[in-house]
Amino acid sequence: MERNIQKNGLVNLAVAVLIFLAGFGVTVFAGSLAGQAASIFLGLGVIVAGISWFQMRLEENEHSEKLELDELARSRGQSLFESKDGGSFPAQNARLQFEKYFVPGFAVLILLLEAGGAWLLWNWSGKNTAGLKEANATAALSLFAIFALLLFLIGRFSVTIARLENHRLLRPGASFLLAGAYVCALVALGIAGVEAKFPRADFWVARGLCVLLGLMAVENLLTLLLEIYRPRIKGKIARPLYESRVVGIFAQPESLFTTAAQTLDYQFGFKVSETWFFQAAQKNLAALLLIQFAALILSTTVVFVDVGEQAVLEHFGRPVATLNPGVHFKLPWPADKIYRFRTEQIQSFAVGYTPDPQSEAANTILWTVSHNKEENFLVANRATVTSQTASGDTNDTSKTQSVGLITVSIPVQFQITNVTDWAYKNSEPDTLLKDLATQEVIKYLAGIDLNDVLSQGRLQATKVLRDRIQAAANARSLGAKIIFVGLQDIHPPTAGDVAGTYEKVVGAQQTKLAKILDAKADAIRLTAVSGAQAFTITNVADARRIQLVSSKFAEAALFTNQIPAFEAAPSVYRQRLYLQSFADATKGARKYVLLVTNTQDVVIFDLEDKIRDDLLNLSITNSP
Amino acid sequence: MKKNVLTIVIAAVLVVIFALLLFTFQVRQSEVAVLTTFGKPAANNLDQPNLYFKWPWPIQQVYRFDQRVQNFEDKYSENLTADNTMLLTSVYVGWKISDAKEFFPKFAGGSVEAAQRQLETMLRSAKAAVIGKHNLSDFVNADPKQLKLENIEDEIKTAVQNQLASQNYGISIDFLGIKKLGLPESVTQTVFDRMKSERQVLISEAQFQGEAEATKIKSAAERQAADVIANAQADATRIEGVGVAEAAKTLSVFQQKPDLAIFLEQLKTLKSSLNQKSTLIFDERTPPFSLFQNLPANTQTK
Numbered sequence: 001m002e003r004n005i006q007k008n009g010l011v012n013l014a015v016a017v018l019i020f021l022a023g024f025g026v027t028v029f030a031g032s033l034a035g036q037a038a039s040i041f042l043g044l045g046v047i048v049a050g051i052s053w054f055q056m057r058l059e060e061n062e063h064s065e066k067l068e069l070d071e072l073a074r075s076r077g078q079s080l081f082e083s084k085d086g087g088s089f090p091a092q093n094a095r096l097q098f099e100k101y102f103v104p105g106f107a108v109l110i111l112l113l114e115a116g117g118a119w120l121l122w123n124w125s126g127k128n129t130a131g132l133k134e135a136n137a138t139a140a141l142s143l144f145a146i147f148a149l150l151l152f153l154i155g156r157f158s159v160t161i162a163r164l165e166n167h168r169l170l171r172p173g174a175s176f177l178l179a180g181a182y183v184c185a186l187v188a189l190g191i192a193g194v195e196a197k198f199p200r201a202d203f204w205v206a207r208g209l210c211v212l213l214g215l216m217a218v219e220n221l222l223t224l225l226l227e228i229y230r231p232r233i234k235g236k237i238a239r240p241l242y243e244s245r246v247v248g249i250f251a252q253p254e255s256l257f258t259t260a261a262q263t264l265d266y267q268f269g270f271k272v273s274e275t276w277f278f279q280a281a282q283k284n285l286a287a288l289l290l291i292q293f294a295a296l297i298l299s300t301t302v303v304f305v306d307v308g309e310q311a312v313l314e315h316f317g318r319p320v321a322t323l324n325p326g327v328h329f330k331l332p333w334p335a336d337k338i339y340r341f342r343t344e345q346i347q348s349f350a351v352g353y354t355p356d357p358q359s360e361a362a363n364t365i366l367w368t369v370s371h372n373k374e375e376n377f378l379v380a381n382r383a384t385v386t387s388q389t390a391s392g393d394t395n396d397t398s399k400t401q402s403v404g405l406i407t408v409s410i411p412v413q414f415q416i417t418n419v420t421d422w423a424y425k426n427s428e429p430d431t432l433l434k435d436l437a438t439q440e441v442i443k444y445l446a447g448i449d450l451n452d453v454l455s456q457g458r459l460q461a462t463k464v465l466r467d468r469i470q471a472a473a474n475a476r477s478l479g480a481k482i483i484f485v486g487l488q489d490i491h492p493p494t495a496g497d498v499a500g501t502y503e504k505v506v507g508a509q510q511t512k513l514a515k516i517l518d519a520k521a522d523a524i525r526l527t528a529v530s531g532a533q534a535f536t537i538t539n540v541a542d543a544r545r546i547q548l549v550s551s552k553f554a555e556a557a558l559f560t561n562q563i564p565a566f567e568a569a570p571s572v573y574r575q576r577l578y579l580q581s582f583a584d585a586t587k588g589a590r591k592y593v594l595l596v597t598n599t600q601d602v603v604i605f606d607l608e609d610k611i612r613d614d615l616l617n618l619s620i621t622n623s624p
Numbered sequence: 625m626k627k628n629v630l631t632i633v634i635a636a637v638l639v640v641i642f643a644l645l646l647f648t649f650q651v652r653q654s655e656v657a658v659l660t661t662f663g664k665p666a667a668n669n670l671d672q673p674n675l676y677f678k679w680p681w682p683i684q685q686v687y688r689f690d691q692r693v694q695n696f697e698d699k700y701s702e703n704l705t706a707d708n709t710m711l712l713t714s715v716y717v718g719w720k721i722s723d724a725k726e727f728f729p730k731f732a733g734g735s736v737e738a739a740q741r742q743l744e745t746m747l748r749s750a751k752a753a754v755i756g757k758h759n760l761s762d763f764v765n766a767d768p769k770q771l772k773l774e775n776i777e778d779e780i781k782t783a784v785q786n787q788l789a790s791q792n793y794g795i796s797i798d799f800l801g802i803k804k805l806g807l808p809e810s811v812t813q814t815v816f817d818r819m820k821s822e823r824q825v826l827i828s829e830a831q832f833q834g835e836a837e838a839t840k841i842k843s844a845a846e847r848q849a850a851d852v853i854a855n856a857q858a859d860a861t862r863i864e865g866v867g868v869a870e871a872a873k874t875l876s877v878f879q880q881k882p883d884l885a886i887f888l889e890q891l892k893t894l895k896s897s898l899n900q901k902s903t904l905i906f907d908e909r910t911p912p913f914s915l916f917q918n919l920p921a922n923t924q925t926k
Contacts, residue, residue, distance in 0.1 A: 286631065290633065290634055290637070314652065316674050317650040318673035319653050334650070378763070378806060379764070382766035405819070424654050426718070436801070439803055446771060447766070476718070492819060498816050498819050498823075514834070515838040516834055516841065519837065519839070519840075522841075526842075530848070531852055534855060534856030536856075537859070541863040544867060548867040548871045552874045556874035560880075563880060563881050575911070577888070585898045586904060589898050589899070589902035591906065
């Protein structure tokens with residue numbers, strides 16, 4: 001009795017649709033990332049089950065058509081129906097058209113869904129921080145376990161039917177159902193992990209299922225590419241393109257060898273699985289695995305500690321030795337374990353800022369331009385104003401405790417000096433060291449004046465901080481040596497243009513200096529000019545003295561010589577001198593001589609000077 | 625036969641591995657473990673590193689905990705100081721599991737996260753109480769001797785330790801430190817404004833000091849120049865006086881014929897007082913125009 005395979009396919013499809021919808025609902029209900037991945041997987045199962053069921057129907061129609069035609073041929077005579085025209089077999093043509101066009105189309109659709117689903121879910125799971133809803137977790141766990149059981153029972157049944165009766169079209173859907181059972185079980189395990197205080201269990205199951213979807217996409221792509229080059233042998237029934245070997249292996253791991261053999265046979269067109277190598281590998285698989293396992297265990301007895309490293313050797317959890325660079329032997333894992341530490345490497349962290357690669361690429365670092373993600377630290381402020389000219393009211397403000405804010409960038413470098421202390425005293429020694437360094441920076445800044453630390457205090461700050469951080473690390477037995485503490489940047493906050501006003505102070509001081517220097521230059525000029533003027537005044541006076549004395553003595557000498565002439569003819573000499581002097585004195589003067597005396601006429605002289613032409617033409621404008 | 629031996633070996637290996645997994649467990653140096661039998665914890669913690677034996681689940685179960693110092697940081701929270709300043713602080717705490725079997729049942733199967741949540745609750749309460757007792761100057765002070773940060777840390781630590789000890793949480797605090805110290809954003813902005821005002825005072829100071837200094841320098845120079853010129857003018861007067869004195873020696877010569885000397889001085893003055901643009905009007909009595917007196921009258925002249 002031949003089983004009606006189409007009904008099996010329909011049952012598979014119905015179960016796939018039902019579980020897909022239910023699984024999706026539970027996923028939304030519980031907020032499970034793994035549930036989302038499982039929903040994509042179950043959705044793909046619906047598509048595969050649907051295609052295979054539809055293809056089964058086409059094959060069954062074709063089979064019915066063939067039986068009807070055979071019946072007609074027997075009843076009416078064979079010659080009437082020996083047509084080679086394809087149009088006489090519509091069901092067969094429909095199947096062929098479906099396999100030729102629709103099946104590859106669906107395979108491409110499945111590929112896109114697999115690749116897109118893996119990609120989107122991977123990104124989504126990385127960004128999602130909501131996590132599982134703990135209140136609904138238990139119910140979701142139970143439901144996924146029930147889905148897993150249902151899918152396992154039906155999937156196992158269908159797979160067995162497909163294998164026993166060699167129904168190739170039942171196999172893809174059945175494999176998806178069985179694999180879906182394992183996927184649902186994994187989701188349930190992930191949720192159980194979260195409930196057992198492994199909060200990332202759901203996330204990692206989701207990531208694992210993303211990888212599975214990715215593998216399925218790669219396999220689907222390879223199958224589509226290889227399908228182009230596969231040798232077509234007449235009578236050889238093609239494997240459905242939408243059947244995933246990865247799903248088959250995932251659903252039935254024991255069939256790995258069989259699947260591999262079938263794949264090779266199918267791809268090369270001859271029985272690769274019958275070659276001696278393949279047979280030997282299959283026959284001695286257990287021994288090979290045992291040897292592999294032994295080699296793996298033996299490999300754990302040798303340890304190579306690299307240059308710059310030290311390792312702690314633990315024997316059943318107890319640290320028994322510190323291993324230096326070189327080769328070492330130990331008992332196999334898990335009796336002896338080693339934990340490596342890079343003791344030579346100079347490690348570093350930053351206090352007060354988060355390095356920003358984009359800003360660090362800048363060649364110029366300014367107070368007014370933020371060059372990292374900086375934090376503000378509280379710092380004491382001894383006086384609000386340090387001005388010498390500050391008036392009495394400043395004293396009132398200085399009585400209250402004033403604080404300032406400052407931005408510091410302090411890189412700290414350290415080395416691990418004692419691996420035992422580093423590994424066993426604190427759970428997160430590097431975080432603790434950073435916390436200690438930050439605490440010391442805060443204490444230092446809280447106890448120093450803002451202006452001191454910005455100016456002369458910087459020099460000693462690095463040394464003081466290094467000593468304090470080292471002392472704090474020693475007090476906590478961190479096993480670390482502080483190599484360097486740098487005060488690479490310390491300035492008022494960039495925010496609010498505080499740093500900008502500091503620059504303006506410098507500008508004002510420069511302006512002040514410029515004004516003083518200008519005044520000094522003026523003073524120098526004035527002093528020099530006044531000196532020269534004084535020199536001129538005294539020299540002019542001296543010249544006039546000399547001139548006066550000389551001229552008077554000369555006049556005296558002349559007078560002495562004039563006396564005899566005067567005594568000889570006093571009136572003549574006097575008149576001569578007068579006339580000579582008159583002539584000289586009036587040589588350039590205008591002279592009017594009135595020869596008329598005792599007359600009634602009035603003589604009018606116009607003594608006005610003639611005004612020059614250029615002065616007459618002068619235009620006068622009103623000044624603004 | 626050969627295949628059977630191999631199968632037995634593989635089976636034996638698998639059984640041994642499975643048995644080791646079921647019946648043994650390791651405790652590392654950094655760990656402390658609690659072994660429960662049917663859910664009941666054993667009397668002693670397993671805090672020494674070694675290989676231990678146990679009955680398989682569900683008879684016995686092992687719960688491991690990190691016995692190293694673990695540190696966590698509380699939220700950056702705002703509190704009021706004794707002098708009514710809003711202060712933001714965050715502290716980090718180094719704590720460890722001091723008694724695993726006490727710790728284990730109190731925090732949902734030994735959840736470190738649950739323990740830290742509880743610890744943070746206590747910490748915030750203690751922190752608020754301690755900060756409220758101190759002035760801002762105890763947190764930030766230009767005089768390091770008046771700074772009381774370490775005292776404040778000790779007070780918070782003691783308060784939390786007392787709370788932990790009273791209920792035996794199985795936790796001890798190893799250390800506690802202030803990791804962040806700040807002001808609320810609105811206060812931060814006012815501090816920025818005050819810092820800018822301080823700078824503005826210095827800017828004004830520099831500007832006006834410059835002007836004052838320049839004015840002083842200029843006026844000093846002007847005074848010095850005036851002094852120099854005044855001295856020079858005084859010297860010049862003295863020099864001229866000396867010249868006058870020397871010239872006066874010649875007066876005795878002129879005294880021999882005073883009339884002539886005066887006449888000569890008048891002539892000299894006449895010469896120097898007339899220039900090119902002088903206009904002189906004479907009548908015929910003025911020598912040498914007196915020569916015109918004897919000439920016939922010009923009847924046409926009026």
